Every structure is written in C-alpha cells, then in structure tokens.
Amino acid sequence: MSRILAVVEQKDGVLRGTGREVMSAAAALAGETGGRADALVLGGPGVESTASELGTHGAASVKVASDDALAIYNPDGYAGVVASAVRSGEYEVVILSATGQGKDLAPRVAALLDVPLAQDVTSLSAGADGQVEIVRPVYSGKAFARIRINASPILATIRPNVFQPTERAGTGEVETVEVAADSGTWPTKVLGFTAAGGDIPDVAEASVVVSGGRGMRDPENWGLLEDLRSALGDSAGLGASRAVVDAGWRPHGEQVGQTGKTVAPKLYFAIGISGAIQHLAGMRTAGTIVAVNKDPDAPIFKVADYGIVGDLFEVLPRLTEEIRSLRSGE
C-alpha cells in the first residue's frame, strides 16, 4: 500500500487545524508503509496558499481544486471532485477529518467509489501483514472496535484532536486539479448560514472544552464559563450537558454526549455536570478531565483525572483568575 490521499479542510485560504491532523496522519501512515502521501484541498480561488504548510506536514504533492463554486461546501460538488481525484490518482487509502463536513462528505464519496467507510477513527496504522488497522469507538465510546476494510481504497475519517500534527522540512509541490464545477447541476442549494456562538471553535474541534451543566443554575451564569473559556485561549470552546440544552439555556450544537457531540479535547472541564453515562459517552476519550461539583459522590469524579469538590460559583472565578495570571506571565 503506497498511495495515500489526505482530503484537508481550509477556511478562507487558511488550513484548518483538522487539516494539519489529517495530513500528518496520512504522512505517518505513508512513512510506515514506505509510500507517499498527497493532499487534496478544495475551495475558492486562492486555496493553493495552503500548499506550503501542507508540505511541512508531509504532503508530497498538493492537489488543488479551486473554483468559485467550491468556495463554500456543497456536498454534491465536493463528493464528485473527491471521488474523481481518488480514481485518477489511484489512491489506496483516503483520509478525511471527522468534522461535520468530513462526516457528511465521506459517505457520499464511499458510495460513489463503492467502498466501505470507517467514521470517527481514533487509530490508524499499518498492520504486520501490510493491511491498515483501524480502531473506532462504538456504542458512543463505551467500546472500541478494531476493524479491517476488505476493499480498496480504504476510506476513513479521523476524529479531531486525536492525531498529533507533525512537521518536517519540505514543501508540497502544487498540482492543479481540473474541476468540472458545474454548480447548476448540483441539486443541493446552500441558501445561507447563521452563526451561533460568535468566533469560538466548535466544541467538537476545540482543543480545550469548558462544559456547564444544570449546576450552573441559570443561563445568565454562563458569563462565568465564558470567562474561563476566554482565559484558556482562542482554541477553547464551550460545551453543555443535555439537561441545560433541553432547558433551552444553550444551543444543541454545544451538547456533549450520546445525543450530542463526541469530543476528544486535550483538556475538558465539567462544571456542575453530574456525569450521567450518556454525557460520559461524549467526552471520555478527552486527554485530561477536570470536574468541579459540590457533590463528592457525583459520578463525574470517577472519570475525572482531577476534581474539586465545592460550589462552582466560588471555584470558577478563582480558576479563571489563576489561569489568566498564569498565561499573562508567559
């Protein structure tokens, strides 16, 4: 197995964090198997600006599909471009991000290429027999399945924040992909987008997540969580338990758990969250879990690496203050 394609996401000509992860994962697999990893980037005119960065993450060649019609994600348009790039490049492994976009796109590509798909993969490596070994969570993270795909190409999306970006010296050589972006024939029309939470990263992609539960008592109190989040920096996002989403305090887009998002940030704060099994399902693969809860027997403490027992209304401001002063001292 030698030819690997990373389908990377960009925004306004800037490579997204998950794009670095996909490229690095592809390069690592290529390293293990003695193959080569290329990148495919789709977007409006100017997206070739991502090429040199992709090169440093291991892209031998960067295929650029740029067209005004590809400036925003359209599933019909994107699936066609990706499938034809995979066919013409004769790729044997194709990796995408398990972001909202990647998870929408990959199944369509799979159906066009007539191959199975593994979504939300947490480990991807070359097995002893040269096969690709894939591990993915099932039962919302209550179990992990080691799987094999008996078809070519092997198609997978990888969970954000799990694969570390790696760098090397090198620049990707740019290769322009001719796209027949005849948007008139795409049945899906994207009409508009309403931003929910301002300019903070989505909870599924943020590398640090601050989540609040019913213990926050009132939606007015979310300012306290937002203060902690902003003290933690630009890559921190906000999450919520289902109890507070059901109460209408927070949008469903922030819900972590079985019927919300699955997140794997390097640091997760559970503030006033009891730790019900359905919530744990969404965050148990986080790197480090911190819990603040006034109930010493709350189940969240069984999975938290570190806990503080106490009233969150006293602990939170202090935590924000300490983290702020730590970071300003750097």
Add this chain to the structure above:
Amino acid sequence: MNTIVCIKRVPDTETRIRIGGDGTSIDSNGVKFVLSPYDEIAVEAALRLKESTGSGEVKVVTLGDDSSQETLRTALAMGADSAVLLQGVVTQDGLATAKALAAELGEAEAPLILLGVKAADDDQQQVGPMLATLLGRPCATGVSRFNVEGDRVRCFREVEGGTEEVELPLPAVLTITKGEYEPRYASLKGIMAAKRKPLEARPAAEIESRLSIETLELPPERAGGRIVGEGPDAVPELVRILREEANVL
C-alpha cells in the same frame, strides 16, 4: 405526502456494555433494546409532516432479525401506518446496509426518506447519505427542522458554529438530528392500534459486508478519582498540577 423512515434497533443508551464470548460483539444477555434515539426523532418528524398536511402515510423500514419487529411496533405505536422488516444481517458496513435498503426503497413512491443522523450502536453516521447517493437523490444531513414547499424541501442543518439552510428538490433523503421534533410517547390507544397495523417481513437483498470486526474491547478504565481539594482554595494546586504534571496549560 408519503414518507419512509429507516429505523434501527439498538441497545438502550443506559446499557452497560459487556463484550461477548467471541470477542467481536457485545454480550446481549439482559440488554434492553430500543428504537435508536435519532430514529425516534425522525419518526416524529414524519408524523408531524403527515399531520400538518393531513394526508399521506408513514412507513417504517428496518434491516434486522426478527427481534426488530418489536422496534417496528414501537414506531407503529407512535403513529406510523405500516412497517417492513427486511430480514438480514446487520454489520458495521454502512454501505452494505444502504444497499439492502436501496434495493427495497428504489421503487417506493415516497418523496421523502428520513433516517437518524447516526445509529446509537455503530455511530457510523453514514447510511443516510450513502442511501441517497445509491438512489441518485440529494441528501441533507443533521437536519434539525425542515419545511416542504411544493416540490422542494428547505432544511435547517446543524453545522459547526451555527445553522445552515439548504434547499433540495424532491424526492430527497434527510438525516434528522435533535431540534424541532421532540418524540411523543406512544399512547395506550396507539399501542393497541399498532398490533393491528400491517407489518410485512421478507428477506433482504443479500449483500456482503466488507468491513470486519477483528476485536471489540472496552476502553481502558480512566484511573480518575483524584480529588485535589475542596472549594476555591484548591484552585492554585489544581492549576499547578494541570501545568506541571498533566502538561495541559
């Protein structure tokens, strides 16, 4: 307007998962099975569409073994009109599932096919857009609300950072997420009526799975449980640990 909803039987989300003797599947002894949560929401969405237009039928379809009849009856009790059980083996290969469903639904005259955004067991999040692609129909995923307007459907999708609005021509396939359609409880009358509603069972098209499970394992237990202290006075120590021991600040 006729609507078809694809539904799946899955272990209850409260279930503690134990690995079965074969090491590749769960031990289903004592496990309670339910209609997958997002599929329940999709059934609700279909029922509301029927109620608001005052016409059409809601048909639920599942690929599974005979125990899935119970799941179909749950949907019938909520208010679906008819049910089809495609008897076959369910695997993690969503494309094989999509092909079996496509073989059944290719001819069906339903302008809308609804699915859950993901099934609560395999979490593959793929059968909907695969089915749509196989049928040559457009598909919107993660739809929290939709309106049928003539021969088109306008959908509100939950995407990263907000809500996206898309429009698709009918016939179309939608995968439904939480939002507008809080599922109803089946009434006693509904449960009684469900027993007499049509439920057809027939063998599914045989499609080979090309995704094999080598092993299934429980996640490593999180060591957990280290209480740093009580109240705000414990904060400096927590911050020190996060910085110096966990290396995450």
